Amino acid sequence: MxxxxxxxxxxxxxxxxxxxxxxxxxxxxxxxxxxxxxxxxxxxxxxxxxxxxxxxxxxxxxxxxxxxxxxxxxxxxxxxxxxxxxxxxxxxxxxxxxxxxxxxxxxxxxxxxxxxxxxxxxxxxxxxxxxxxxxxxxxxxxxxxxxxxxEHSGKWKEVFTNMSVVLDKEETGQKVMENYYRRLKEFKQKMGDNLSKIKVSVVRVYPNTINLYLRDSFCGTVLQDAGLSRPNSQNFSASEGEKLFGNSIQMSIGNELIEKADGDVIFIWTAENSTQGNQTAKNKLEQLKSNPLWQNLKAVQKNKVYLVPDYWIGSGILAANAIIDDLFKYLINSP
The missing domain is CATH 3.40.50.1980 (Nitrogenase molybdenum iron protein domain)
Known part of the structure; x- marks a missing residue:
């Protein structure tokens, strides 16, 4: 997890x-x-x-x-x-x-x-x-x-499938996943040639650190299914992440490595399990926004940074569909 x-x-x-x-x-x-x-x-x-x-x-x-x-x-x-x-x-x-x-x-x-x-x-x-x-x-x-x-959030599809078996809802589960892939197919069609031109960065701000979400994280798997590429700094599998960073789905960066958070677009969020922790993370985000290194990022300068809710963490099918909503909203319908 x-x-x-x-x-x-x-x-x-x-x-x-x-x-x-x-x-x-x-x-x-x-x-x-x-x-x-x-x-x-x-x-x-x-x-x-x-x-x-x-x-x-x-x-x-x-x-x-x-x-x-x-x-x-x-x-x-x-x-x-x-x-x-x-x-x-x-x-x-x-x-x-x-x-x-x-x-x-x-x-x-x-x-x-x-x-x-x-x-x-x-x-x-x-x-x-x-x-x-x-x-x-x-x-x-x-x-x-x-x-x-x-094992980790990127395994959400296997968990959903197993749950459909336990609840004796396999047919319903198949239809739910078919709808998921149908929406992604529509997204790819509307993106057209732009689909292969965009690298999507995913950033989470904790109270004490800044983390990048990797390819096999929950949100990373949805981005993969959407046909979207990731910056090289985040394009690591779960096994690679575990070996390199001790974490299969995310890696921490310091201020000196903020450039690794760059991409053509950046999706960013804060989410903690307490009101105090959440407020501390939001304060950390405001500090990040005022950092000159952050302000020099390509996505920041092009105003392509999007603050999204905590469902980007996952880890279920409703959250996955909520991410798809954001992809339509910011990558297709956004001016």
Missing amino acids: NDSYIKIKSFTRLLQFQIVIFCTLLLAVACHHGGSIPANYQSTNPACRQFEHAAGITCIPEKFERLVTLDDASFENAIALGIKPVGSIFFDFSFYLQDKLIGVKNIGKNGEPNLENILALKPDLILGSDYQRYIYNLSSKIAPTILFNF
Whole structure:
């Protein structure tokens, strides 16, 4: 997973969190089941399909009505497949999803799902990503839990496909992806000869650093599918990024390397998991704008720098379509 999608907690904090939720779940489930925790919740439903995932093999109920999602990608993918979860983690800064959260119960912050809140919803299926393995043993006692392998954000299509299988919505998933590629085909046609002439730079401003998103990041894969090229400074695969920068999808640059952020156009954003962090990143962006090295960039001088929302981070099909909207807006419809 990319580091913006979830910040890894310290060992001490994680241990404290696990102790709290274990005690809460132990008490709540014991009350709910007349004083005992079921040894194998999944075995109580014979009508199910087995699915191998990041945390093991889980038996998915053939019929489920109360889905809970543990992260924003799982939430938006479920929505795209026509299923609205009864509960999900809430994400303050993914504004493109806010209207979809109406009527959905809050089960906690991104990276900190509250198992007591999940239990209260009486779910019959829980979906999340592999970085949530630390709660799997507990969540799977509430309901069958599937954790999708999500090596990094550029793997979003595989995750979406797997989710369509789990939710028994493969036909719907195929239609959703067909629409994605249809929109990209239209984009390429409207771009015409300009498609091969534009190199797109993608920049994210953190509170303490400036990062460039690489070819196999979530947004990088959408740009690839759109037929758009990247500056040489960002044209690295996931394996190359991991080897060169210790990160498969992004690299950090200092002020002395700001020229690596240049391109024919620059898409730039800030996005943090807290109000304070987001404001600090915005302040950093304003400082960047006043930097003479930034002002010397070709895209800056040609007024081809576009501030975009945090859905450029990803990592679901709705975010991918939102990026396509931006490509039409800024590369075709912009004067």
